[in-house]
Amino acid sequence: MNVLAPNRTVGQDPMVPRSFVIERVRKELSDTYTMDLVPRDGLPFRFEPGQFNMLYVFGVGEVPISISGDSKVTAGISHTTRSVGKVSAALNALQPGDVVGVRGPYGAPWPVADVHGMDVVFVAGGVGLAPLRPAIYWVLAHRAEFGNVAIFYGARTPEDILFRREVQQWRGRFDMTVHVTVDRATGAWSGKVGVVTQLIKGGGFDRHNAVALVCGPEVMMRYAAEALGERGMPKQNIHVSMERNMKCAVGFCGHCQWGANFVCKDGPVFSYDRAEPLLSIWEL
Amino acid sequence: MGGIAPMAENPPAIVMDGAGLQSLLEALADRGYQVIGPQVADGAIVYQSLAAASDLPAGWIEQQDGGHYRLVESGDARRFAHVVGPHTWKRFLYPSLQRLWSATRQGQGFEISTEGEQPKYAFIGVRACELRAIGIHDKVFIDSGFTDAGYAERRRRNFLVAVNCARAGDTCFCASMGSGPDVGDGYDLALTEIGDADDPSYLVEAGSDAGADLQRMLPGRPAGADDLSAAADAVAAAARSMGREMVADAGPLLKRHLEHRQWDAVAERCLNCTNCTMVCPTCFCSTVEDVTDLSGMETERIRKWDSCFTLDFSYIHGGAVRREGGSRYRQWMTHKLAYWWDQFGESGCVGCGRCITWCPVGIDITEEARAIAASETAGQGED
Amino acid sequence: MVDVVGLDELMKEHNFFDGFDKEALELMAGCARNESFRAGEYIFKSNSDATHFYIIRHGNVSVELPVPGRGRITLQTVGEHETLGWSWLVPPYRWWADAKAISLVRAISLDAVCLREKMEDDHELGYRLMQRFVPVLAERLHATTVQLLDLYGLPGRA
Incomplete structure (x- = not known):
């Protein structure tokens, strides 16, 4: 079903x-950085939108980070990381020229290659925009093959809007709609204030022929999926990206088990008809 | 009785006496194997290097029950009348501490080096349930899309001498799990202890080319029909005397009751000590630790056994997903009995009973399943 | 009241009125007015009488609470396809927040006294209207709860 087969390391x-050198570091938010990595071995790196890598910081540890760059680029990889723990903070403290270990790519991708002809709705919350960005790039690179394209993005405050310049550029395009809302308005924000589900209620997609790619905190994804469902979108067309503890990313360590799934291998992207029954069980 | 029927391509079964076991150990040692087998140590039967056949636990059996394990004298000379103790073969095939690789800092980067040669193990006395457990780990670490190189190599070099159980333990329930007591297949050689309990003989059957080669080195006489039927009878008797039984269709049962008061009831007793996962022959969860020297120049990634009963196990930034004890017990039990089928096409529980015996408060997985089943027939239990 | 027919046509376009029959629409149109507000103009201010209920046809409205020392805190924005205000429904019928047009806003306003009277006179209509208003309240409560969770913030950090 996918254009690129996952790199299986049998x-x-x-x-x-594999060793990668940090080529460039961009500060996105107060605690979030994007790093461009190039492989030391010079071999191409291929991935599909929605996949992630395990990034290793020397002596500190490893952490799963989704790929936030363009899947058409094989000379390097981009990751956008928020400092939420020891390893991610150490990763964000690294400088250009430093080396990180990369294992991957892992996981089931967003089904962008399978949904030609459909409307595409991206629903992002917070730094959840990062794992969606490769899918947005894909859809825009194949723009003629899709129907309406909409991005609904919810952030905490205007200062927390990720990829701000790019979001502005997307807003300026005539072939897609971009709606941004914040939980709390600060400063001179003149945009929307409220939750991302309100944006979904505005519609802008053909419910019978649309696919939604949803990424953000688990609770936000549930509300978003419910709102999409209320708008008439079938659950199998709604896709969410799950987060669970991962130590190995290849189904060896057991940490990310979720019902009958290893989130690392069977996910992180799940269609909502599969995810919903599991999400409804407390602490599954 | 797949293990009892002689295989067409392998030499016919033989019967050897107790001295033949020493010949077996020597033949394995000659071939470069590190021989591991059951022995008595620290009041239990454990798996460790086996220097001589005389170190096998002849004359010992265990009393086992929920939270109870005692060695007692059997009053005879059988070497394999015991069942299973606290050890499992995973301690050799998937050690509790493994160095994945080490790295040395070089400027802004680092160089990674991996382990060299893997040990060449021969296991003596692998029970049917354990053989099944090894097969389960083969699926996890070799046949599920990714291959754990170290595990795969240890298994490739591995020689398995299985033993058919002629006696069932008090916490055994392999018969109801369909995983014993007959060893089935997947071994190199299979032994069945038969004949006079004070001077037992061993029916030897080959299950692989390597096993067949080795069998030809062993002293013995061709097995007769009476030997084969004696072995079959012994295994059948063990199957009839299982100490425990798992309810039928436990997997679908648990999936119907992911929300059930029994999870809270078991959580009140469960100490989250992780014993059950440590002694389980199929539990494979692990975590990784980075150990760095004081200079910060050298580091190692160490893989350690982990347990879904710890709070940290499900930690994502902000906190653990499974904060309640009942959620963690449910995770363990539903994985073993229900979701394992979806993931690997078979049960993750082989009915060895170790989790019952080694639970300090005697929580019994078969009882927990039965309690949920009983609530279903009584039409109660849902929250 | 000019152009009553035009108004109930306009109302029909708004999903808030989906499912109302012509008679009910006409009845409500009797309380309705077509209004517009310039960007920056206040549609209502807190503590004033809640005399109207608004159905936004075009533009965005910011619902704000003036907090001394912190300025004007925007609680939510209300846009096309949405409704503005619920204080008119609950005694003492006084606005508890300000509503300001962010851009040019076109709205249908419904006179609160007129609407309440009609709901009182015709409980059938009143019940059906309440069926529409209660979800608006629930949605506001729901959104407020989600905002309170601060889902995008880091746990343990304010």
Whole structure:
């Protein structure tokens, strides 16, 4: 079903990372950075939108980070990381020229290659825009193959809007609609204030022929999926990206088990008809 | 009785006496195997390096129950009348501490080096449930899309001498899990202890080319029909005397009751000590630790056994997903009995009973399943 | 009241009135007015009488609470396809926040006294209207709860 087959490392130890050099670091938000990495071995890196890598910081540890760059670029990879723990903070403290270990890409991608002809609705919350960005790039690169394209993005405050310049550029395009809302208005914000589900209620997609890609905190994804469902979108056309503890990303460590799934292999992207029954069980 | 029927391509079964076991150990040692087998140590039967056949636990059996394990004398000379103790073979195939790789800092980068040669193990006395458990780990670490190189190599070099159980333990329930006591297949050689309990003989059957090669080195006489039927009878008797039984269709049962008061009831007793996961032959969860020297120049990534009973296990930034004890017990039990089927096409529980025996408060997985089943027939239990 | 027919046509276009029959629409149109507000203009101010209920046809409205020392805190924005205000429904019928047009706003306003009277006179209509207003309240409560959760913030950090 996918254009690019995942890199399966049979016969080679999947626990051993490849070395990548940090080429560029961009500060996105007060605690969030985007890093461009290039492989030391010079070999191409291929991935599909929605996949993630395990990034290793020397002596500190490893952390799963979704890929936030363009899947058409194979000379390097971009990751956007928020400092939420020891490893992500150490990662964000690295400088250009430093080396990180990379294992991946892992996981089931957004189904962008399978939904030609449909409207595409991106629903992002907070830094959840980062894992969606490769899918947005994909859709825009194949713009003629899709119907209406809409991005509904909810952030905490105007200062927390990720990829602000790019979001502005997307807003300026005539072939897509971009709605941004914040939980709390600050400063000179003249945009929307409220939750992302309110944006969904505004519609802008053909409910019978649309796919939604949803990424953000789990509770936000549930509300968003419910709002999309209320607008008439079938659950199998709604896709969410799950987050669970991961130590190995290849189904060896058991940490990300979720019902009958390993989120690392069977996800992180799940259609909502599969995710909803599991999300409804407390602490599953 | 797949293990009892002689295989066409392998040499016919033989019967050897107790001295033949020493020949077996020597033949394995000659072939470069590190031989591991059951022995008595610290009041239990454990798996460790086996220097001589005389170190096998002849004359010992265990009393087992929920939270109870005692060695007692059997009063005879059988070497394999015991069942399973606290150890499992995963401690060799998937050790509790493994160095994945080490790295040395070089400027802004680092160089990674991996382990060299893997050990060459021969296991003596692998029970049917354990053989099944090893097969389960093979699926997890070799046949599920990714291959754990170290595990795969240890298994490739591995020689398995299985033993058919002629006696069932008090916490055993392999018969109801369909995983024993007959060893089935997947072994190199299979032994069945038969004949005089004070001077037992061993029916030897080969299950692989390597096993067949080795069998030809062993002293013995061709097995007769009476030997084969004696072995079959012994295993059948063990199957009839299981100490425990798992309810039928436990997997679908648990999936129907993901919300059930029994999870809270078990949580009141469960200490979250992780014993059940440590002694379980199929539990494979692990975590990773980074150990760095004081200079910060050298670091190692160490993989350690982990347990879904710890709070940290499900930690994502902000906190643990499974904060309640009942959620963690449910995770463990539903994975073993229900979701394992979806993920790997078989049960993750092999009915060895270790989790019952080694639970300090005697929580019994078969009882927990039965309690949920009973609530269903009584039409109660849902929150 | 000019152009009553035009108003109930306009009302029909708004999803708030989906499912109302012509008779009910005409009845409500009797309380309705077509209004517009310039960007920056206040539609209502807190503590004033809640005399109207607004159905936004075009533009965005900011619902704000003046907090001494912190300025004007925007609680939510209300845009096309949405409704503005619920204080007219609950005694003492006084606005508890300000509503300001962010851009040019075109709205249908419904006179609160007129609407309440009609709901009182015709409980059938009143019930059906309440069926529309209660979800508006629930949605506001729901959104407020989600905002309170501060989902995008880091746990343990204000």
